Amino acid sequence: MQKILIVEDEKAISGVLHSILSEELTDYEFEIANDGLEALKILEKEDFSLVISDIKMPKLSGTELLKETMQIKPETTFVMISGHADIDTAVNCLKDGAYDFISKPIDINRLITSVKNALDKGNLQKDNKSLKSENNQLKKKVNKKYQMIGNSPALKMIQDMIEKVAASDARVLITGPNGAGKELVAHAIHAQSERSKGPMVEVNCAAIPSELIESELFGHVKGSFTGAIKDKSGKFEQANGGTIFLDEIGDMSLVAQAKVLRALQESKVSPVGSDKEIKVDVRVVAATNKDLHKEIADGKFREDLFHRLSVIEIHVPALDDRKDDIPLLVEHFAKNIADEQGNAAKKFDDKAIAALKQFSWTGNIRELRNVVERLVILGANPVSAEDVANFVRK
Numbered sequence: 430m431q432k433i434l435i436v437e438d439e440k441a442i443s444g445v446l447h448s449i450l451s452e453e454l455t456d457y458e459f460e461i462a463n464d465g466l467e468a469l470k471i472l473e474k475e476d477f478s479l480v481i482s483d484i485k486m487p488k489l490s491g492t493e494l495l496k497e498t499m500q501i502k503p504e505t506t507f508v509m510i511s512g513h514a515d516i517d518t519a520v521n522c523l524k525d526g527a528y529d530f531i532s533k534p535i536d537i538n539r540l541i542t543s544v545k546n547a548l549d550k551g552n553l554q555k556d557n558k559s560l561k562s563e564n565n566q567l568k569k570k571v572n573k574k575y576q577m578i579g580n581s582p583a584l585k586m587i588q589d590m591i592e593k594v595a596a597s598d599a600r601v602l603i604t605g606p607n608g609a610g611k612e613l614v615a616h617a618i619h620a621q622s623e624r625s626k627g628p629m630v631e632v633n634c635a636a637i638p639s640e641l642i643e644s645e646l647f648g649h650v651k652g653s654f655t656g657a658i659k660d661k662s663g664k665f666e667q668a669n670g671g672t673i674f675l676d677e678i679g680d681m682s683l684v685a686q687a688k689v690l691r692a693l694q695e696s697k698v699s700p701v702g703s704d705k706e707i708k709v710d711v712r713v714v715a716a717t718n719k720d721l722h723k724e725i726a727d728g729k730f731r732e733d734l735f736h737r738l739s740v741i742e743i744h745v746p747a748l749d750d751r752k753d754d755i756p757l758l759v760e761h762f763a764k765n766i767a768d769e770q771g772n773a774a775k776k777f778d779d780k781a782i783a784a785l786k787q788f789s790w791t792g793n794i795r796e797l798r799n800v801v802e803r804l805v806i807l808g809a810n811p812v813s814a815e816d817v818a819n820f821v822r823k
């Protein structure tokens with residue numbers, strides 16, 4: 430039950446306040462202190478939704494009580510009660526953090542309104558605080574999922590770039606071989622940006638047949654082609670206010686590239702079969718494992734689209750080019766796998782790590798994760814170089 434503290438040296442007044450307010454506010458518990466010092470001792474031990482305090486009191490005045498409480502429990506809401514002579518002091522109390530003051534003789538209606546408003550404000554602040562902390566916890570969880578492990582200079586440079594580009598709305602092209610972490614970079618950019626409040630919509634351009642990509646990206650209206658049985662929104666519209674991640678952009682047909690180019694130039698999309706144009710506010714992040722310069726030279730990728738997409742280019746190097754990241758990645762994956770299985774994480778001894786560093790990782794980090802999982806299941810604890818020799822065929 431939430432509590433209200435009444436601080437008043439005149440027992441007759443505290444008694445009246447108590448009986449009026451306890452009748453109005455049946456959901457609250459009341460406590461009475463006879464002076465500021467007694468109140469401070471109570472406040473040090475317990476939390477109150479509201480303190481209603483007289484200003485002029487022996488031992489510790491209401492003003493001093495307010496100041497002391499703001500030091501230890503700044504979230505406490507105060508309503509001050511002032512005599513005629515101390516109106517100026519009451520106004521100063523507002524500057525020191527009190528919510529309101531009521532002058533004597535007390536007008537009952539004014540008292541009840543002020544107390545109810547003060548309680549509402551306190552509860553709103555509490556809700557706001559708990560929503561903020563819930564939001565922060567969620568963000569931390571998301572950020573953890575897309576955490577980029579490693580301390581090689583290459584990875585540190587990528588992390589630094591992510592931090593910088595996340596603060597902007599610039600389009601980003603992420604390049605690098607399969608399994609190197611391009612998708613992770615895209616998620617990290619979104620998660621660290623202001624747009625993280627909005628959606629992150631992923632499109633795997635290689636997985637969508639070229640005749641369907643336009644409808645997938647921009648939506649369609651009912652009847653615009655066989656199979657369009659109802660209106661459907663496209664991925665650009667779904668990503669409004671957030672980020673669209675165009676994965677494997679190098680595999681998109683030239684026809685689809687032309688349409689994406691138009692959407693990027695105009696920040697508008699037209700659903701298939703409609704002449705309506707929809708304005709969208711979307712940040713575009715694209716990724717490819719192809720060498721787009723070569724694709725352009727071969728006439729397979731539009732140069733104008735390349736320039737639109739690659740305002741910032743982040744290259745994620747192959748794991749073989751940053752083997753220094755292997756020890757931390759192994760430890761990270763071993764811990765993740767143990768968490769998934771509800772076991773304690775297995776250790777890898779130095780020789781096992783050295784053996785893993787000897788390999789060539791053509792499947793990059795994805796392949797390393799699979800190998801760690803195999804070794805965690807099949808190997809001893811700690812996982813040894815013999816385990817690596819026995820269970821990893823490369």
Ligand SMILES: Nc1ncnc2c1ncn2[C@@H]1O[C@H](COP(=O)(O)OP(=O)(O)OP(=O)(O)O)[C@@H](O)[C@H]1O
Nearest residue numbers: 576577578579606607608609610611612613794795
């Ligand atoms: N630095 C890293 N730290 C931790 N995990 C990583 C890191 N880089 C990649 N991973 C993990 O490795 C796997 C492959 O990464 P991701 O899917 O981002 O690669 P990709 O380059 O997008 O691959 P593809 O081109 O095949 O789509 C994922 O499980 C990802 O979480």
